[in-house]
Amino acid sequence: MKSRTDSSKGDLNGFLDAGSHIKGELFFEDTFRIDGRLTGSATSRGDLVVGESGAVEAEVRVGRIFVSGKVSGSIHASERIEITSGGRVTADIETPSLIVEDGAVFEGRCSMPKRGEQRRVTPIASVKEN
Numbered sequence: 001m002k003s004r005t006d007s008s009k010g011d012l013n014g015f016l017d018a019g020s021h022i023k024g025e026l027f028f029e030d031t032f033r034i035d036g037r038l039t040g041s042a043t044s045r046g047d048l049v050v051g052e053s054g055a056v057e058a059e060v061r062v063g064r065i066f067v068s069g070k071v072s073g074s075i076h077a078s079e080r081i082e083i084t085s086g087g088r089v090t091a092d093i094e095t096p097s098l099i100v101e102d103g104a105v106f107e108g109r110c111s112m113p114k115r116g117e118q119r120r121v122t123p124i125a126s127v128k129e130n
Contacts, residue, residue: 012030016034017036024039027044030046032044032046033050033051034054035069036054038055039057040058042060046064050066054068054069055071056070062077063078067081067083067089069088075092077093079097084101089104092108096113097112
């Protein structure tokens with residue numbers, strides 16, 4: 001996660017430790033780290049860090065996300081998604097910048113609009129052939 005150091009965001013302002021589970025909606029400013037489990041949704045303009053023991057099953061809408069653990073569901077990151085060598089993402093994602101390190105796993109669809117532009121990912125089942 002070398003890119004974390006170039007952040008213009010503030011310090012860590014929330015933490016979910018291993019052994020803890022939140023079910024519901026998570027809203028935060030700046031940076032939040034998950035080493036436990038989140039089920040539901042996470043929304044912020046800031047950074048979400050999913051540690052090695054972290055597990056997220058959610059609709060995630062953030063500025064940037066750094067994944068060293070597991071994330072499933074959907075991810076919309078307005079700036080960047082980074083999956084480290086131990087990370088596993090099983091989700092449909094939308095971001096202008098995607099970094100997948102060697103050894104990381106990504107399964108899903110990826111949409112990469114330009115920064116500031118948003119596209120809607122069309123589910124494969126709804127695409128009809130002529």
